Amino acid sequence: MLGSFEYRDPRTIAEACRLLAGEDSACLLAGGTDLFIELRAGWQNPELLIDIKGIDALGELRTEEDGTLSIGAAVPLDAIARSPVASGPWVALREAALSIGTQQLRHRATLAGNLCNGSPAADTAPVLLTLGAYVMAASLETSRQIDLANFFTGVKRTALRNDEMICEVRIPPQPPGLRTAFLKQQRVRGHDLAVVNVAGALDPSSGDLRVAIGSCSPTPILLPSINAAGVSPTALSALAIESALDHVSPIDDVRASAGYRKAVLETLIDRLIARLVSPEGGA
Amino acid sequence: MRRITLTVNGHPEMADVPDGMTLLEFLRDRLVLTGAKEGCGIGECGACTVLVNGRAIASCLMLAVEADGCEVQTVEGETEDGKLSVLQQAFIDAGAVQCGFCTPGMIMSARGLLLQTLDPTDEEIVEAVAGNLCRCTGYEAIIAAIRSAADTLREGSGS
Numbered sequence: 491m492l493g494s495f496e497y498r499d500p501r502t503i504a505e506a507c508r509l510l511a512g513e514d515s516a517c518l519l520a521g522g523t524d525l526f527i528e529l530r531a532g533w534q535n536p537e538l539l540i541d542i543k544g545i546d547a548l549g550e551l552r553t554e555e556d557g558t559l560s561i562g563a564a565v566p567l568d569a570i571a572r573s574p575v576a577s578g579p580w581v582a583l584r585e586a587a588l589s590i591g592t593q594q595l596r597h598r599a600t601l602a603g604n605l606c607n608g609s610p611a612a613d614t615a616p617v618l619l620t621l622g623a624y625v626m627a628a629s630l631e632t633s634r635q636i637d638l639a640n641f642f643t644g645v646k647r648t649a650l651r652n653d654e655m656i657c658e659v660r661i662p663p664q665p666p667g668l669r670t671a672f673l674k675q676q677r678v679r680g681h682d683l684a685v686v687n688v689a690g691a692l693d694p695s696s697g698d699l700r701v702a703i704g705s706c707s708p709t710p711i712l713l714p715s716i717n718a719a720g721v722s723p724t725a726l727s728a729l730a731i732e733s734a735l736d737h738v739s740p741i742d743d744v745r746a747s748a749g750y751r752k753a754v755l756e757t758l759i760d761r762l763i764a765r766l767v768s769p770e771g772g773a
Numbered sequence: 774m775r776r777i778t779l780t781v782n783g784h785p786e787m788a789d790v791p792d793g794m795t796l797l798e799f800l801r802d803r804l805v806l807t808g809a810k811e812g813c814g815i816g817e818c819g820a821c822t823v824l825v826n827g828r829a830i831a832s833c834l835m836l837a838v839e840a841d842g843c844e845v846q847t848v849e850g851e852t853e854d855g856k857l858s859v860l861q862q863a864f865i866d867a868g869a870v871q872c873g874f875c876t877p878g879m880i881m882s883a884r885g886l887l888l889q890t891l892d893p894t895d896e897e898i899v900e901a902v903a904g905n906l907c908r909c910t911g912y913e914a915i916i917a918a919i920r921s922a923a924d925t926l927r928e929g930s931g932s
Contacts, residue, residue, distance in 0.1 A: 497775065497792035497838050526795075526834045527815045539792070541839065568828075592904025593882070595816055597828040598835065681817065681904060 492529040499541040503548070503628055503657055506540055511630045511653045513538040518655050520564055521598035523591065524607045548657060557663030563602035563656045567614075571596060579661060582617040582670035582689050589613050589674045591681045602656040605638070608646040608709075609683075615642070615710035616689035616702035617672050623661045627654045642709035665693040671765040675754045677745060685746040686754045692718060692766040699766070701730050701759065706738035706751055713737055718767075727763040731756050777841040781806070782850030790837045797821045799837035800847060808848035808877035812906070819905030822878035823847045829885035829901075846884070848877035859931040860884060860922040867918035871909040879905045883919045891927040895920070 495517075500506040510516050516538040519525060528534045542548055548564040559579070561570065571587040573580050590613050591599060604614045605625065615638070624637045627650055641649050650656070669692045676682035687704040697719025704710040713733045718726050740751035778787045781804060790799055800806045800823065809832055812818035816831040823832045824846040851858040857865075860880055870876050879902055886893055886901035893901070898919050899912075907915060925931060 491791065491793045491798065492795060492836070493793045495793060497836060499838075522836070522839075523816055523831075523834055530814060539836075543839075591816070592819070593885070593901060594819060594822055594829050594831040594904045595834075597825075597830050 492526055493535060495529075495536050495539045497539045497541065499544040501544055501546075503545055503655075504630075506542055506545060506655060507628055507630045507653070509538065509540050510655060514652065516540055518542055518606075520600040520603045521566060521595075523595045523599040524603060542655065550658075559661040561601050561659045561661075563600060563658060565600060565602075566597055567591075567599050567601060567604070568593065568596040570601060578666075578668045579617075579621050579664050579670055579691070582620070582672040582691070583614070585672040586613045586617045586674075586687075586689065589672070589684075589687075595681070601659050605641065605659065606648060606650065606656060608642060608644075608648045610645055610707060610709055611683045611687065611705040612710060613672070613674060613684060613687055613704065616687055616704045616712075617670070618659065618661065619702035619710060619712040620670070620689045620691040620700040621661045621664060623659060625656045626658050626660060628657050629654045633657075639712055645708050664691075665695065665698075667694050668692070669694060669766050671762055673758045673762055673765075675758060683745060686751050686758055688755070688758045688762050690762045690766050697721075699726070699730070701734065701762065703734055703738060703755065705745075706734075706740040706755060708739075711737055723763060723767045726767065727760045730759050730763055734759055775838050775841075777838055779840050779842060780844045782846055788837075792836070792838055794837045795833055796823070796825075796835040796837050796840050796845070797832035799840075800832060800845070806847050806849050809881075810874055810877065812874070817904075817906070818875075819878045819882065819902075820875055822881045822905060824881055824885050824888075827885065827888050829882045829904075831904075846881065848880050851880060851884070853932065859925050860887065860919075863918040863922035863925065864915070867914045867921060869910055869914040869918040875905055875907045879907065879915055883922065886919070887923060887926060891923050893919070893923055 515536045517536040519539045519541045543564045548562040550562045551565045567587040604612050618638050624635050672689045674687040675685045684705045689702045691700045699716040699718040702712045740748040742748050774789050776789050810820040812820035814833050816834040821832045825843050882902050
């Protein structure tokens with residue numbers, strides 16, 4: 491038994507928001523792969539669990555007319571890892587989704603859940619940060635857009651209010667020819683949290699390079715944009731590494747020491763840049 | 774308490790279950806299908822793997838009420854009229870079983886893969902069982918068993 495909570499599975503966003511507003515201790519349930527571990531450990535003791543998977547609109551993964559990619563809050567990571575599209579933003583998105591857990595977990599875990607969990611190590615977060623993604627959050631009274639750059643507020647803390655739920659994660663249209671990549675260092679191959687994870691997006695026509703880093707700060711972070719136009723790969727790598735070391739504040743924990751994290755970070759960024767500037771473009 | 778109706782290994786089931794009961798507890802304690810095991814209880818070991826609507830999931834991290842309306846397959850559903858499935862026989866033939874604790878989960882992860890493709894790459898086989906920990910046999914025999922079962926099934930004999 492995971493607790494003495496009441497389980498509800500509303501069919502509409504409005505009903506989910508009504509339930510959420512009516513019970514302070516309510517928890518939203520999507521894949522449950524983080525939540526159930528917390529329930530089992532007694533870290534959370536909600537009176538009410540609101541399962542959002544029965545809301546049809548949240549199960550949609552679609553590209554809109556203007557090119558915006560919309561990923562519903564109930565879309566499992568497996569659906570992202572198996573996307574038939576394997577270019578542009580999907581390169582890094584697929585890699586990050588596939589790097590999370592195991593297939594048993596990816597069949598249940600969701601992209602929105604990965605973000606809401608608020609982990610500094612959330613693997614999809616650096617990718618989404620480099621793509622300028624945002625979430626649409628709904629409550630009984632309001633609906634608002636939260637840029638991912640403002641979403642993470644601390645370890646296990648996000649900008650979501652208690653009465654708000656993510657309905658979808660949205661990725662704005664990307665420049666044609668965008669090259670993306672995601673790299674993750676773990677202690678073992680298989681399911682492990684990241685010691686360091688990095689994502690990059692390079693627009694070859696403008697030279698705009700975005701790099702984001704996880705597991706090295708209280709939240710995943712996006713580095714200031716780097717102008718890669720006319721810069722050699724070696725120099726570009728050095729620039730990105732310098733910026734990264736300026737912005738991270740890694741800690742010693744069970745997975746790695748701060749010093750090791752910095753060393754791994756340098757190596758991962760070097761490899762990331764190599765992949766982004768190569769003719770294959772990280773594909 | 775909530776009433777659920779679902780299909781388990783092809784049999785329709787209806788039950789009243791507490792909201793907080795896991796699917797694993799429902800299968801083991803209510804239906805006495807004890808093939809799926811609780812190893813870690815936090816989705817890391819894979820011993821509780823079952824298929825829900827054809828997809829491998831950790832049944833310790835799913836509520837029984839979430840399985841309402843679903844088709845669930847456990848290792849007990851592998852046999853037909855007391856006859857082992859091709860996959861089960863392949864595990865025996867390859868020596869892919871030692872203590873056996875991980876085996877029901879291994880077989881369900883393999884079954885999930887074989888439902889998607891009968892011609893998996895080695896990488897796909899490894900990925901399919903990456904969430905199933907085996908601490909005695911080692912993985913080579915397990916991977917060989919799944920490869921062998923896929924070959925047999927592709928040639929069109931048995932299930």
